[in-house]
Structures are given as C-alpha cells and as structure tokens.
Amino acid sequence: MVKIINRAQFNLEFIIFFVTSMIIMSVLAYFFSTIFTESKEERLASSLNEVAYYLASEIQMASSLKDGYSKQMLLPQKVNGEEYFIRFSGNRIWVEQDERSSEFFSVPQFLGSFNNMDKANNWIGKRNQLVFIYSE
Incomplete structure (x- = not known):
C-alpha cells in the first residue's frame, strides 16, 4: 500500500514539475518574442x-542656397527589405511603410512631386527662390 x-x-x-516547467518556458518564449x-x-x-x-535636410539645404542649385537625391529603393512611400503636403513630409510607421518633419515650403516607383530618379533644385522636387 x-x-x-x-x-x-x-x-x-x-x-x-512538468506543468510548471512548461509554463515557465511559455512565459520566456513570449517575453523574448515580444522583445524581438x-x-x-x-x-x-x-x-x-x-x-x-x-x-528634410536636403530641402533645408536647397532653401539656403542660391538659385540654380540642383542635385540628385540618393534614396534607397527599399527600407529593411520592404517598399516604402513618401508623400508631401505643404511643408510636411510623410515616410510610410505598410501604414505601420509614419514620420513627418516640418520643412521650408517646396513644390513638386516625388517618384515613389524609382526613388533614385528624384532631384531637388532651386529656381526663382523656390525649392522644388522633380523626377527625370
């Protein structure tokens, strides 16, 4: 008996002991996946x-330089292996990726549009005291 x-x-x-060990391992796995x-x-x-x-720094620099300034902007096609998009509105810039993140900066007034399909083909310039962004 x-x-x-x-x-x-x-x-x-x-x-x-087994159940306690499994609970501890599950909590640790959750903790590390959250940190990652x-x-x-x-x-x-x-x-x-x-x-x-x-x-923002390119626009700031172009606004402080003389008329006739022109430069090709060197932007990556992808960020962390994924596409991203740039939008302008007034004096603000939005950089977005899958609507997870959006950053914006207040910059001097500028004109133009940005080519999101070919980010390496975007230029910034200054004419008649106006900063503009254009694609070639």
Missing part, C-alpha cells in the same frame, strides 16, 4: 526616420 502511495505521489510531483518584435519595430522606425531626416 505504501508503494502505491509513493508511486502516486511521484507521478503527481512529476506532473506538477519591439526591436524590429524600433529598427523600422529608425530607418524611416533616417529617410525623412535626409529629405
């Missing part, structure tokens, strides 16, 4: 922020 009780107690202790996801989102936001900052 004592052996049966000891065996039952051992089985119960093993089940409790947050890190990925932070890298994405940082990359989009860099593109927006580059555009």
Whole structure:
C-alpha cells in the first residue's frame, strides 16, 4: 500500500514539475518574442526616420542656397527589405511603410512631386527662390 502511495505521489510531483516547467518556458518564449518584435519595430522606425531626416535636410539645404542649385537625391529603393512611400503636403513630409510607421518633419515650403516607383530618379533644385522636387 505504501508503494502505491509513493508511486502516486511521484507521478503527481512529476506532473506538477512538468506543468510548471512548461509554463515557465511559455512565459520566456513570449517575453523574448515580444522583445524581438519591439526591436524590429524600433529598427523600422529608425530607418524611416533616417529617410525623412535626409529629405528634410536636403530641402533645408536647397532653401539656403542660391538659385540654380540642383542635385540628385540618393534614396534607397527599399527600407529593411520592404517598399516604402513618401508623400508631401505643404511643408510636411510623410515616410510610410505598410501604414505601420509614419514620420513627418516640418520643412521650408517646396513644390513638386516625388517618384515613389524609382526613388533614385528624384532631384531637388532651386529656381526663382523656390525649392522644388522633380523626377527625370
């Protein structure tokens, strides 16, 4: 009778140990996946922020230079391996990717449109005291 009780107690202790171990492993897996996801989102936001900052600094620089300034903007086709889009409205720039992130900067007034399909074919210039962005 004592052996049966000891065996039952051992089985119960093993089940409790196994369940506790599985709970701890599940919590750790969730914790690390959350950290990985947050890190990925932070890298994405940082990359989009860099593109927006580059555009803002190019517009700032063009507005401070003399008429006749023209330069091809060197932008990556993709950020973190995915397409992104740039929109302008008034003196604001939006850099978006899958509607997950959007960064905008207030910049001097400028005119023009941006070619999102061929980002390497965009130029910035200044004529008649106006900054403009155009595609060739």
